[in-house]
Amino acid sequence: MSHVTPAPGNSRPWKARLLSHEMLLLYVLLAEWLFFYFAGTTTNRRGVVVGFGTWDRQFDILRHSCEIGLLALALTPVIITAGIDLSVGSLLGLSAILFGQLWHDAGLPIPLAIAFTLVLGALAGGLNALLITTLRLPPLIVTLGTYSLFRGLAEAITRGSVTYTDFPESFLFFGQERWLGLPTQAWIFFAVAAAVWLLMHRTTFGRSFRAIGLAPEGARYAGLPVGRRVALVYVLAGLIAALAAIIYTARLGQAKADAGTGYELFAITAVVLGGTSIFGGTGSVHGTLLGVAAIAVLKNGLACLPVVMRMNAAEEMSGLLTGALLLLALTAGVLPKMLSKLRPRRHAPAV
Amino acid sequence: MSAAPLLALRRIAKSFAGVRALRGVDFELHAGEVHALLGENGAGKSTLIKVITGAHQPDTGEITVAGQPVSELTPASAQALGIACIYQQPALFPDLTVAENIALRLESLGALGRVRWSARRTRAAELLARVGATISPDAEVRSLSMPEQQLVEIACALGAGARIVIMDEPTASLTQKEQHLLFSVVRDLRKNGVGVIYISHRLEEIFALADRVTVLRDGESVGTHPVADMSEGALIRYMVGREVAQIYPPAESAPGEVALALRAVGCASSGVRDISLEVRAGEIFGLAGLVGAGRTELARVLFGLTPADTGEVLLRGQPVALRSPQDAIAHGIAYVPEDRRRHGVVLDLPIAHNMTMAIHRRLFPTTWLRFGAERSLALDYIRDLAVKCSSPDAPGGSLSGGNQQKVSLARWLATKPRVLILDEPTQGVDVGAKSEIHKIIRGLAKDGLAVLLISSDLPEVLGMSDRLGVMRGGTLTAIFPAGTDAHTVMAAALGQAEKGAA
Structure with missing residues (x-):
């Protein structure tokens, strides 16, 4: 007497899958990429192909996406629990300084300095978690506070002037060389992406994050350890921000207090563009990766367009178009709902 | 009294998603009258008020205000009509x-x-x-x-x-002195020719203040009488005096050992005090009382949401500390909450996710999701509880109220509890699903579960319970055996205990 119509395998119809937010974003990404490939690739006077359509440029895009990409991965679970973490960019700066200090001033070997930096990053995330879960303060306010606090600490430690440089070649390998054909840090980025994807989509942790984002009270009534789960996402965000700081330092070969300024907003943009609801509950890690890629390709592709190069306006144009893309993505998500709300009213039978 | 009443309702009916909240209400209010509206929880008072204030449109029936038929009442036009x-x-x-x-x-x-x-x-x-x-x-x-x-x-x-003033339990949170002040204002209103519809559970207020009283029962008006002609006993009889319209599944098993015992349990922050009771395995212990009597609060104490600060809770004779829902679940207590849309089911998540939400640790011991195991468990409960849904992947919000309730129930049955607390399990559920849920509950008791059934539906709690406790003002005021008549229970819930056969 089952009332279930048998649905073999996954029941989502292929049409819905092709029109999912992630797929639409993939089409946009492909379109972007093809556009820049044809419009942004030129041959210079010596007959060498330059611009967007070169391997070097593609690797460059990947190399420059890793830090913001890591922060976006850190923010995805946070936003899915209906929280926010504005402090990740500042924490990147603080972690870079702490790493430089541990290595240069405290004389620790690089691996140990990395390990300590990661622990300190997790602890900084723990501070956010503590304030949010035990004092029940809104995440926006707490992390707005630590956003200033972490950056201020970084500047206080360096007195605004110290920059740590002269890192050993073996360390710079992580940020400036290639390994197995790809920029080294890309491998780290992909590994973290895979880990966060598994956490979000294949474990009970991801389940609880979603439930908490959709119905925090309901999650409590279901016996989920809401406080502990919320704390976890902020600790994880701190840990990943510290990792991003290591990669940042290795890429530029220097650690300074203003590292990662404004990165949190790029990361949030990527997460939301990737289809994660800012109100929590829905979203995916692969969506976030596509969001990161769409922004990175846009930014770098624009810099390759001859017209943009002539105006020397790559930064401005990319800011403008990223904003437009984000607003478009948000409207595209809401529009069908609005239309379906309007429809029944129009055709309502007269009673 | 003038010929044309200030407000007249004729055969007002209103259904929500197949549930008939109002079946046919006649009501008349004259100028310069205080007219009390009385009825037990769920009799349709709130719906009737919403019809009068224009918040709900009645399905059938007519409304006249001061002799003028009103075709479509909206909140704005109601206000304009006074x-x-x-x-x-x-x-x-x-x-x-x-x-x-x-x-x-x-x-x-x-x-x-x-x-x-x-x-x-x-x-x-x-x-x-x-x-x-x-x-x-x-x-x-x-x-x-x-x-x-x-x-x-x-x-x-x-x-x-305003010529028509509706007062919905205005004295519920007032002290004695404040009540007197309010009463004198109401009397002034009456003197000035305003018609007052006065809703209250406190019979003494109705006798002190009202001119006439209309009793609602199961969405119907069962009569309007001058208050002077009524006694408290007669009013209670009107409120509950129905034939048992529904057949409840009979008790089939003898209760076993004491599964849950409360000794002088209290929780100051939620207003629950000094509650002692025992529920045996295989027994359905009903908890009756008016809305706000502290029944849901007691359930929240037992489930660790607002932990007890006095007294002792014993599970199979062992004292236990219930400081959080996790503690309660670990000790085999399950709570199907009253507000299923906010607490019982996460509407945006699939049915299967909802059903396994409380057993993550048992079903996924490594935290690694096992989709196959989850799906087969969900399909089992969908079959056992006859949940009407397209698939286990359908979101909880796509189901009707009764089926959502079954999903909420399945989530807690999956925890294999020893004590099951059900809070208004059939509220807002259509008649068919209601009797299905009753059968499920009786079946669970037969399988040895101790059931604490909180219900404001008097026939339900009378029909289902092996024993029945009545709460009033945050504490348990009486315990009755099965087969107690509605009149006695209602009197106890209203605080007319001296007339009850306790």
């Missing part, structure tokens, strides 16, 4: 002054949107004087007591030219 409602919790803006609150309701925008402060203050003072309130128009509403806020509401109603 209908005002004073709710239990005044809906004022706490950070604005009294005069500003009154102005928000009554003032229309002047030329250029200019605020004429002096006129605003004078008017507020005038209206407050009319209800006999000594409140400064400049006082912030935040600083006022509850009855003072109610007076402001009444002043607003008068200022809007």
